[in-house]
Amino acid sequence: MKNIVVLISGRGSNMISIAQACLSQCWPARIAAVISNRPQAAGLAAARALGLPVEVEDSAGRTDREAYDADLARRIDAHSPDLVLLAGYMRILTPAFVDRFAGRLLNIHPSLLPSFPGLDTHRRALEAGVKVHGATVHLVTAELDSGPILAQAAVPVMPGDDEDALSARVLEAEHAIYPMAVRWMIDERVEVRGRTVRLRDPGPGETGLL
Ligand code: GAR
Secondary structure (H helix, E strand, C coil), X not given: CEEEEEEECCCCHHHHXXXXXXXXXXXXXXXXXXXXCCCCCHHHXXXXXXXXXEEECCCCCCCCHHHHHHHHXXXXXXXXXXXXXXXXXXXXXXXXXXXXXXXXXXXXXXXXCCCCCCCCHHHHHHHHCXXXXXXXXXXXXXXXXXXXXXXXXXXXXXXXXXXXXXXXXXXXXXXXXHHHXXXXXXXXXXXXXXXXXXXXXXXXXXXXXX
């Protein structure tokens, strides 16, 4: 049984999609903890409602990022995690934290990377006039939103879209690719060479693109 720790800052819908896939598909894994840096994160109540153990490492007023990340890492390590998932975790991680969990630290980002790293991805996609937008699951490296890509989902940008409409369409795609990529990691099917990710024994349609 593999241990998964999920880090959230807000609503937690990606955490929920992974927890539900884990339970309904009987993954050989369990969510050992959902940890939020914000005590008021709505995702904490959602996790409790699913019966998941929740913890808070409050980041309010913690200006020393190294010290905060060291405390967070100790909290995560207590669960001997095989995977640490960033699911709407909105803090930039220190290199020491990324190093500690290298190879088992995943993020979901709401754009087709390398387009639109950072924040406000939907607003920037609309401003750029792109016709295709989407989401990316990647391994986390020290450079922001730049690690090896496991999976991407593309969605159309429709005439008349505003940020809310576009983000809702992307979020639905996120809920499809994040559990899929996590399952690949659980099953140890992911081979990383430099920036390239290869899936072992891919089945029909398992291209990493939805
Ligand atoms: C998601 O859209 C996720 O891709 C994004 O925050 C949202 C969290 O939603 N993450 C980032 O922007 C990371 N830089 P959720 O809390 O409902 O999963």
